[in-house]
Amino acid sequence: MEVDLAVVGAGPAGLAAAREVARRGATVAVFDEHPVTGGRLRCQLHPAGRGWSSGRPKAEELAEAARAAGARLLTETSVWGLFPRNGRGHGGRPGPGPGGWVLQCTGWHTGPVTARTVLVATGATEGALPVPGWTLPGVITAGAAQVLANVHRVLPGRRVLVVGLDPLGVAVARSLALAGAEVVGVAQAPPGPASGRRGVPARALADLAGSVAGGSLLPPPLRLAARGLAREGLAGFALRRLPARPVKRWGIPFYLRQAVTELRGTGQVTEARLEPVSPDGRLADGKTLWLVVDAVCLSGGLHPLIELVAAAGARLACVPELGGRVPVTGPDFQTTLEGVYVAGGAAGVEGADVAAAQGTLAGLAIAETLGRISRAEAGGLKQRARLAVKLARRQAPITFHPRIHAGLRRLRACWHET
Amino acid sequence: MRIQDHPVLGPLPPTPTVTFTFDGVPVQALEGECLAAALWASGIRILRHSFSGRQPRGMYCGVGHCYECRVTVNGVRDRRACLTPVVAGMDVRSQPPDLLEEARPAVGGPVAEGRKPEAAGGADGS
């Protein structure tokens, strides 16, 4: 197969880019290892304003628009390698491929795909939150609970514990309660280095308060103080003042002063141990609790899924505000590899509307590279697309990492250094 | 544990059901859904046993990233249950460690009888 643009990932970013490029007459193929298109947007259901926002109709609309524009959507196909077409990079030194790129696929479509340009829109992945017993069946990630409940309409459990105080954990707890589960609690992540910032309750609370939607995700009495709580010192101070019992909100007990330290069960998870933890993430004296559960959702944070473009040799930068290691990108979402672009979660973890807007911008830049739009025309269109990204960011119903603007500035600085 | 009525997503749309087998036992699924969801809805959470320690394992990430959910489908090993759509009549099997034992010894365990030592590779605990 030979195409002008190969897109890896049929989430909002990949679909929006495919639409922009295909409608200008270029040949576009979109690959996704899932049987259905839409990426994570399909399973999203989160509190927005006074109601709830479901991603499914938006995902279907984006896929339809890409298809109508002439893009081929190839599902159940995993892309496992990205190599320069001219042969370099196969065990040798990776480098830009003036002759385009070769994607190696497996699944429904098997074999190499040659592409003049590539967009890596592989999205984000969840971090691990190891705790003794976490391999027991019934212990799943927060994202898996989203997929089960919102896509497959299967309740993850009747008595569910959510571990990890972060925007996704809180959103998932609320959506499970909405779907009819008894959410027996949202508890702090186990203390220790493996939990990262969320293993330190004061940091977890400050990060939650500092994310745009964080204020609305906080249980009272903390909600009023959301702005101040975004500072770790004040968050720690507030935690110390809280009573040992959980704070209740939306019918869900928030164990802000207890961390999960063990999961137990035979064959599947049935019990979770909660122990008092200090705001700076050390086990403290106090009562140990055992909660009876039939499912546990671990929310370990979101990180860009960048293996494909990293292995191809793109320069990376560590930007914690964007979720960790991200490809260094320019203003058009181009990477340091000629003809390879990234957009959406793989370029930095943000919400779905931001991902779609980034995909549109990357698509315009790719259409320009392919000679499908003139430089002059592209200039104006990209300017408008850049504003749309900013607007989407400002209006995002959920954000995952605080201080995103600082992260973006640092990433741009890295680009100018290259 | 199907969510029949969802306050935001509405009632479960009528979907034809199909039957497949898991370790020989018939399981009902909604057409088009993935194996992991169908099994979870039927109360089956143990999809395989770990190679070392023989601990039960099930779905973890639900989106193809972790490979915790691998099962044997129509004789093909290591299919991710969370990405594999159900097809009527599918023969799905949990992966007993014995399957792997033919190739590799269990960690810390005795090397299987009659096996040539050089055939013994490293084993991961997953």
Ligand SMILES: Cc1cc2nc3c(=O)[nH]c(=O)nc-3n(C[C@H](O)[C@H](O)[C@H](O)COP(=O)(O)OP(=O)(O)OC[C@H]3O[C@@H](n4cnc5c(N)ncnc54)[C@H](O)[C@@H]3O)c2cc1C
């Ligand atoms: C668990 C989780 C929960 C989230 N919840 C929310 C939320 O509630 N609200 C919100 O706004 N944002 C949420 N997000 C953020 C999410 O990343 C964005 O909303 C948005 O979906 C990103 O769009 P995308 O197109 O970049 O990637 P995605 O929507 O993630 O799509 C990426 C696609 O790429 C495919 N893919 C990846 N690698 C390969 C490969 N090698 N070969 C083939 N296909 C591949 C995947 O199958 C997937 O379909 C969540 C993210 C995660 C991980």
Ligand code: FES
């Ligand atoms: S549950 Fe993670 S790959 Fe299937």
